[in-house]
Amino acid sequence: MAVSKLTISSELPEQFVYELGVYLQTCAHIELTACSLICSLEHLKPEDEGFTPRFFELRKLKLGDLIKTLGKAATSLPKDDYVGLKDITRWFQDNQIYRHMAAHGAFQWLEDEKKLRIHYVHKRKLNKKTVYEPETRLVERKDVLSMVNDADRLLRILTGLDMRIISGDLILTQAEPNEDLLQE
Incomplete structure (x- = not known):
């Protein structure tokens, strides 16, 4: 079936659909790479017996829990790399809503306004009750491109860090997390 025959193709600009797909796949690869990186930071190598079960366990974490786990695992990095990875985990925490919105939001093209x-x-807990808060907002192309480029940059950083650990170019500083670094 040709893309132009799909319903969504007549409702949204083709370039936006492409960029949204690139963003979502980049986010998926960030999560995949974060799982591999956590295993590396926990001193697990792909050939180790415990690697695969841990990797799969990490793959099934909620995004917020994956981010927290990555932040905790980062403490086995040398200080400069640790600080850089903590900045990345903060970015993830601050921006995970955009990933959720991209995956679960429904977009509409306003032809008159272009x-x-x-x-x-949004789903929140308030006094032990679930509260649903609808949000409608305009999305500008520059914001979409900014998110795509940020996600690509972070994927490159995480992949590079993981490759440095796996190749032995980056030596982890300790086997167990340094609680002093967690307080920073």
Whole structure:
């Protein structure tokens, strides 16, 4: 079936659909790479018996829990790399809503305004009750491109860090997390 025959192709600009797909796949690869990196930071090598079960366990974590686990595992890095990875985990925490919105939001093209609008529903706990908060906002192309480029940059950093550990070019500083670094 040709893409142009799909319903969504008539509702959204083709370039946006492509960029959204690139962003979502980049986020998926960030999560995949984060799992591998956590295993490396926990001194597990792909050939180790415990690597695969741990990797799969990490793959099934909620995004927020994966981010926290990455931040904790980062303490076995030398200080400069640790600080850099902690900055990345903070970025993930601050921006994970955009990944959720990209994956679960419904976009609409406003032909008259030549802009995109997103419809998204936040789910929060408030006094032990679940509260749903709908959000509708305009999305500008520059913001989409910024998120795509940020995600690509972070994927490159995480992949490079993991490759440095796996190749032995980066020596981890300790086997167990340094609690002093966690307080920074």
